Amino acid sequence: MAPVSVAAGIGVGLAAAGVFALAAAAADEAVARGAYLARAGGCFACHTDVKGGGAPLAGGGRIETPFGTFFGPNLTPHPDHGLGHWTEADFFAAMTEGRAPDGARYYPTFPYTSFSTTARADLADLWSYLRSLAPVARANTPHELKWPFGWRFLNRIWQWLFFRPQTFAPDPAHDAHWNRGAYLSEALLHCKECHSPRSRLGALKISLAYAGNRDGPGDTTVPNITADAETGIGRWSEIDVVWLLKTGFKPDGNDVQGIMAELIEHGSSHLSDDDLTAVAAYIRSLEPIRYQVRKPRAESGTPGGEFNY
Numbered sequence: 001m002a003p004v005s006v007a008a009g010i011g012v013g014l015a016a017a018g019v020f021a022l023a024a025a026a027a028d029e030a031v032a033r034g035a036y037l038a039r040a041g042g043c044f045a046c047h048t049d050v051k052g053g054g055a056p057l058a059g060g061g062r063i064e065t066p067f068g069t070f071f072g073p074n075l076t077p078h079p080d081h082g083l084g085h086w087t088e089a090d091f092f093a094a095m096t097e098g099r100a101p102d103g104a105r106y107y108p109t110f111p112y113t114s115f116s117t118t119a120r121a122d123l124a125d126l127w128s129y130l131r132s133l134a135p136v137a138r139a140n141t142p143h144e145l146k147w148p149f150g151w152r153f154l155n156r157i158w159q160w161l162f163f164r165p166q167t168f169a170p171d172p173a174h175d176a177h178w179n180r181g182a183y184l185s186e187a188l189l190h191c192k193e194c195h196s197p198r199s200r201l202g203a204l205k206i207s208l209a210y211a212g213n214r215d216g217p218g219d220t221t222v223p224n225i226t227a228d229a230e231t232g233i234g235r236w237s238e239i240d241v242v243w244l245l246k247t248g249f250k251p252d253g254n255d256v257q258g259i260m261a262e263l264i265e266h267g268s269s270h271l272s273d274d275d276l277t278a279v280a281a282y283i284r285s286l287e288p289i290r291y292q293v294r295k296p297r298a299e300s301g302t303p304g305g306e307f308n309y
């Protein structure tokens with residue numbers, strides 16, 4: 001072979017290697033962005049058997065609700081026990097339509113009702129991240145639901161009644177920072193899924209969005225986080241909200257417990273300061289709603305006595 005073509009051959013080889021390296025770097029970045037978004041979405045809290053020391057996202061997170069106990073399924077790419085056979089389109093349908101690959105509908109305990117608002121590019125990054133996980137052979141734990149909620153076909157009726165997939169439309173009356181906060185809070189961070197009351201059929205009462213929930217998941221009461229000074233967090237500053245989402249400490253020096261603490265530990269404490277201040281700006285701008293949620297026993301001292309309809 002003539003020296004010239006050898007050199008050219010090497011040149012082509014190097015260029016190809018360069019393209020592969022670039023593609024690999026781009027894929028790594030997508031995975032890193034996806035890992036960040038998975039934190040934001042609280043995927044770890046519900047899809048990991050934290051108490052049993054299970055592998056991250058391999059399923060088994062326990063979610064107590066008034067309808068029974070749910071167990072987050074295995075999201076690793078295991079072919080039998082996880083999402084090994086799923087396509088990206090299957091993942092998009094689960095996240096934005098609450099629809100399984102076989103057409104069955106998910107329970108709204110999986111907050112697809114909020115996730116449906118997530119931008120396609122962010123979903124693609126999340127999917128890249130889930131695909132990058134090591135497959136874990138952990139069989140899913142069946143949910144333990146009260147009659148009649150065990151009938152999955154009821155979810156189809158529920159969706160028909162209460163669910164319309166949403167897309168996020170930025171509000172031109174606000175700046176990009178606020179809109180970023182609105183997007184994160186409404187979509188992946190799904191704050192209002194816990195912080196709003198639900199009807200007996202589990203539909204969010206949108207007129208009381210963010211005003212708290214007396215029957216929250218895990219038998220907790222979830223506080224009002226609208227700007228009402230008496231029943232909400234009207235006296236909190238933006239920094240107070242950022243501090244809570246980062247550390248779990250409230251302005252009075254007490255720390256939050258239970259699911260909010262888990263969500264902070266496995267989720268919001270990993271977010272960038274930019275994103276946290278954006279979320280705080282949005283949350284602090286919520287219209288005040290006067291709605292008294294029973295305070296936790298330890299704090300109120302009068303168990304059950306704080307209802308105020």
Ligand code: HEC
Pocket residue numbers: 037038041042043044045046047063070071072073074075082091094095100105106107109110111126188
């Ligand atoms: C509040 C708890 C909760 C959070 C937070 C949550 N999930 Fe889930 N997820 C569930 C439950 C419960 C199910 C099962 C629903 C069912 O059986 O109908 C589920 C199901 C799923 C499924 C379908 C799995 C299958 O095998 O069919 C996918 C995909 C999924 N979640 C992805 C995610 C991702 C990605 C995140 C983070 C962005 C996330 N989930 C956050 C509770 C949660």
Ligand code: HEC
Pocket residue numbers: 185189190191192193194195216217220221222223224225232233241244250255256257258259260261263268279283296
């Ligand atoms: C999985 C359910 C859940 C989600 C999702 C959730 N929270 Fe919470 N949150 C709670 C519960 C429960 C408490 C009460 C914890 C306690 O009192 O120890 C709480 C407490 C709080 C408090 C303290 C309020 C007070 O008066 O003490 C703030 C502020 C708050 N959450 C903001 C948020 C924001 C912002 C988001 C979205 C980024 C969010 N929460 C998402 C369940 C949730």
